[in-house]
Amino acid sequence: MQATVYKSTGSWYAVKTTTDETFQARMRGVFKKDEDITSTNPIAVGDIVEIAPDDSDANAKNAIITGIGARKNYIVRSSPHGKNKKHIVAANMDQAMLICTVKEPRTSQGFIDRFLVTAAAYHIPVILVFNKKDIYREKEADKFAELAALYNSIGYQILLTSAANDEGIDEVRALLKDKTTLMAGHSGVGKSSLINVLMPGLDLKTKAVSGWSGKGLHTTTSAEMYDLPFGGRLIDTPGVREFGIVDIPKAELSHYFLEMQPYISQCQFNNCLHINEPGCAVKAAVEEGDIDADRYVSYATILETITEDQY
Structure with a gap:
């Protein structure tokens, strides 16, 4: 039976079949040894897997992962568990949406460029979404205009949004519709707030930016995929401070x-x-x-x- 991985929590994976049945699945014991896996996580959100009922468990909603399908693409970063190890952020997406801010906290151009390089290496189109328009003054508006002109000239699509005021949300929704999209960004850029606006009722936790450091506080702890109410799927990822490049000579x-x-x-x-x-x-x-x-x-x-x- 074929299923898609929606969430990874340690050794267990939340998966959904093509008939919308959900299971808690774990890997077959020898699966790790049989496959040529070099990442810290052999299975990632978005992976297509083969599952079978877990006969050893009385819970009919538990399953065993018996195989993993070929990936159309995936995006990786250096693992927090080791500089030379890689962590697969997600697999099998149509596009990525990088949420940025020019204030509270400022997204550095270096961070944006590292993400764009990694996505380009795996042939994943990227949309840059600059959030928190509601707190921009003249200085921030000028900085946004400068960055928008630069990345537009390269060929990247740019959006300006405010999750707080629902500005630009219709444009975001139109780009997400009927596609599988990875959403990423620094902690504190308003990613969870954007998702809450796109998916009323989900109620993801949000936190204010740390006043003493200007750094965002982590609210998402692991990648998770959601079915969008207007069509398509969204992969929410934990906020990251850095995006380490791997696998690029x-x-x-x-x-x-x-x-x-x-x-x-x-x-x-x-x-x-x-x-x-x-x-x-x-x-x-x-x-x-x-x-x-x-x-x-x-x-x-x-x-x-x-x-x-x-x-």
């Missing part, structure tokens, strides 16, 4: 900065890393203003964090 990184792609083949050297090499078309494009200088700084910063002994 240095030589490939520039391919996931979309605006660099037209210039890569014009570099003098095929293995150009676009840092100190002569005849670099990417650096020339930065100097000419065709590639944003801050995006290039993000590229160089991420490049420094990649160690080739990971591969």
